[in-house]
Amino acid sequence: DAKTTQPTSMDCAEGRAANLPCNHSTISGNEYVYWYRQIHSQGPQYIIHGLKNNETNEMASLIITEDRKSSTLILPHATLRDTAVYYCIVRAPNTGTASKLTFGTGTRLQVTL
Amino acid sequence: GAVVSQHPSWVICKSGTSVKIECRSLDFQATTMFWYRQFPKQSLMLMATSNEGSKATYEQGVEKDKFLINHASLTLSTLTVTSAHPEDSSFYICSASGGPYNSPLHFGNGTRLTVT
Numbered sequence: 567d568a569k570t571t572q573p574t575s576m577d578c579a580e581g582r583a584a585n586l587p588c589n590h591s592t593i594s595g596n597e598y599v600y601w602y603r604q605i606h607s608q609g610p611q612y613i614i615h616g617l618k619n620n621e622t623n624e625m626a627s628l629i630i631t632e633d634r635k636s637s638t639l640i641l642p643h644a645t646l647r648d649t650a651v652y653y654c655i656v657r658a659p660n661t662g663t664a665s666k667l668t669f670g671t672g673t674r675l676q677v678t679l
Numbered sequence: 680g681a682v683v684s685q686h687p688s689w690v691i692c693k694s695g696t697s698v699k700i701e702c703r704s705l706d707f708q709a710t711t712m713f714w715y716r717q718f719p720k721q722s723l724m725l726m727a728t729s730n731e732g733s734k735a736t737y738e739q740g741v742e743k744d745k746f747l748i749n750h751a752s753l754t755l756s757t758l759t760v761t762s763a764h765p766e767d768s769s770f771y772i773c774s775a776s777g778g779p780y781n782s783p784l785h786f787g788n789g790t791r792l793t794v795t
Contacts, residue, residue: 598781609685609772609786610723653722657781663730664711664776667784669723 575674584641588654591635603650685787700758707777708753717770729756763794
């Protein structure tokens with residue numbers, strides 16, 4: 567699976583948009599970009615994923631550059647409950663069965679008052 | 680939908696004993712489940728891929744005789760830590776997907792194992 571690079575930590579004021587960048591310059595054409603987050607002492611929570619088009623759901627937006635070498639996760643109105651470690655993962659598909667996720671070190675987002 | 684349940688959420692055991700952790704997909708069937716381990720202040724590390732009805736596939740460096748995985752049905756996988764030692768103390772997390780290959784994996788809330 568392609569390697570990802572994320573900043574170690576970021577701060578965001580509550581109510582503001584949190585923009586979390588991720589570099590994945592070696593991504594292959596069939597690999598998806600996934601975002602998960604992990605709140606302390608819990609299992610990771612799925613946020614969003616995409617292949618090449620921008621995606622939006624009730625939690626966040628995912629912006630993928632045209633060359634697919636980087637992406638940005640946007641939390642439009644961060645709250646204190648969004649404080650977590652955010653993982654950007656490039657996932658290679660299997661044929662027929664679910665493929666694994668390989669976690670990097672992620673970005674620790676601290677949302678402050 | 681897509682809920683993964685783990686049990687127990689925490690367990691304390693004595694050195695030399697075995698501990699079984701259950702992972703259930705509550706509202707979907709999972710042919711494949713994944714077991715991860717996370718040490719304090721570190722990221723998740725994949726231990727093994729559990730396949731229903733067949734042997735698990737272990738990552739390099741993970742002892743298959745120590746970490747026994749059984750995936751007897753499409754909704755249940757178990758991880759047994761045999762002859763546990765203090766260095767096995769960790770946060771164990773399972774995940775599963777109910778859809779096609781690029782469907783998101785959903786994670787349980789983890790099991791914190793402390794070996795004394």
